[in-house]
Amino acid sequence: MRMGSVSARALICGVLLLAKTGWCWASDVHSNPLNRDPLVREGYEHFYNLDYPGAIERFERFHAAHPGDPQATVILLEAVLFQELYRQDLLDTTFYANDGFLTGRHATEENPKTRDRILALADETVSEATWRLDQNPNDVDALFARGWARALKCAYLSMVQRGYGGGFRLAMKAKDDCARALQLDPDYVDAKLVVGVYEYVVGALPLPFKLLIGFVGITGSKSHGLEMLTDDGKRGPITNIEARTAIALFLRRESRYKEAIQVVRGLKNEYPHDYLFCLEEANLRKDAGEGMGAVDAYREIIAANEKPGYFFQARMELAYFGLGDALRGQRHYSEAALAYEQAAGAPNVGPELKIRSFLDAGECHDLNGERQLAIKDYQAAIASGPETSRADTARKHLRNAYAGN
Numbered sequence: 001m002r003m004g005s006v007s008a009r010a011l012i013c014g015v016l017l018l019a020k021t022g023w024c025w026a027s028d029v030h031s032n033p034l035n036r037d038p039l040v041r042e043g044y045e046h047f048y049n050l051d052y053p054g055a056i057e058r059f060e061r062f063h064a065a066h067p068g069d070p071q072a073t074v075i076l077l078e079a080v081l082f083q084e085l086y087r088q089d090l091l092d093t094t095f096y097a098n099d100g101f102l103t104g105r106h107a108t109e110e111n112p113k114t115r116d117r118i119l120a121l122a123d124e125t126v127s128e129a130t131w132r133l134d135q136n137p138n139d140v141d142a143l144f145a146r147g148w149a150r151a152l153k154c155a156y157l158s159m160v161q162r163g164y165g166g167g168f169r170l171a172m173k174a175k176d177d178c179a180r181a182l183q184l185d186p187d188y189v190d191a192k193l194v195v196g197v198y199e200y201v202v203g204a205l206p207l208p209f210k211l212l213i214g215f216v217g218i219t220g221s222k223s224h225g226l227e228m229l230t231d232d233g234k235r236g237p238i239t240n241i242e243a244r245t246a247i248a249l250f251l252r253r254e255s256r257y258k259e260a261i262q263v264v265r266g267l268k269n270e271y272p273h274d275y276l277f278c279l280e281e282a283n284l285r286k287d288a289g290e291g292m293g294a295v296d297a298y299r300e301i302i303a304a305n306e307k308p309g310y311f312f313q314a315r316m317e318l319a320y321f322g323l324g325d326a327l328r329g330q331r332h333y334s335e336a337a338l339a340y341e342q343a344a345g346a347p348n349v350g351p352e353l354k355i356r357s358f359l360d361a362g363e364c365h366d367l368n369g370e371r372q373l374a375i376k377d378y379q380a381a382i383a384s385g386p387e388t389s390r391a392d393t394a395r396k397h398l399r400n401a402y403a404g405n
Helices: 003-015 038-048 052-065 070-087 114-136 138-157 164-184 190-203 207-214 220-233 238-253 258-271 276-287 291-305 316-329 335-342 351-367 371-384 389-399
Strands: none
Touching: 038 052, 038 070, 052 070, 052 220, 070 138, 114 138, 114 190, 114 238, 138 164, 138 190, 164 190, 190 238, 190 316, 207 389, 220 238, 238 276, 258 276, 276 291, 276 316, 316 335, 316 351, 335 351, 335 371, 335 389, 351 371
């Protein structure tokens, strides 16, 4: 495996999962004045609750009112991008808690129209910011907007298109922009998000790779990265939620589940109707080995969704999939298979999750001695994504029943 591929995957694993934006405007921090605009704040209130159409409608108006301003463009880009990632079930951090998501062949349903809009908005932001930087190389607002746009474009290329090489190059440029912003203005705390993530993930690489990339000037520190993210989480005007989301992810990857749960519960307390925060707490409780406590957490989410208006268009397949995992961990294989099948059959389920769900349902049926039901699910997994790594696994299970190894 090439060093560039490994470092790209490690960096992308941290950069990709930054899903929200909060508000925290301390007197000792600096930020673009546009972020105070009531229309921006109103748009982000919809964004917090995963009402992406409501957020996009407001950000489009704001964008139209500020032609040529990269901050207005990058705000719209963020909402359009995350609406698409949410549509494809790509905002559940369960998929990124290990590197398996990044190493296999996966199914995605790229929408050409949405793809073109995301890439166009990213390029528009970079062009607008670069023009301003040509006039004034010390324009901190332009540096941050360009760095954030590059990080968002990296997310799309890597998560949807699996373009890790291009994503890595963009992530490096995003880090450089935000590091320059901090060099010019150490109190521009929002810029610590991208730099902090970069520092952590490069610092988390195995020692041989750190030695190799050190020769070309690529260095990082886990502790310094967490320090930057912690400061952003406390003081960042518009990226404090992203910073805490990244901290929770890194704690999860280090199996520091109790600490991660506390971080996520803080986010959930701020936005109790944010479906993804509720889901993340349940995911962490499952990973922490809480057993039936995690099962109850997923069932609470499913029950809450029955309340009119509690969540905005929740992707319930994610909760059913997590419930299946939790039940499987307790060896309730029949119930687990049913939960996985409910995930696979949910309206508008993304192709990647659909294949995973059918495959896992089949394995649970095999473990429960229900071979014919298992075969049916394996065939459904293959039909849902015949060219994927999980379809290959399903074909193996068709030949030999899954036995838990």
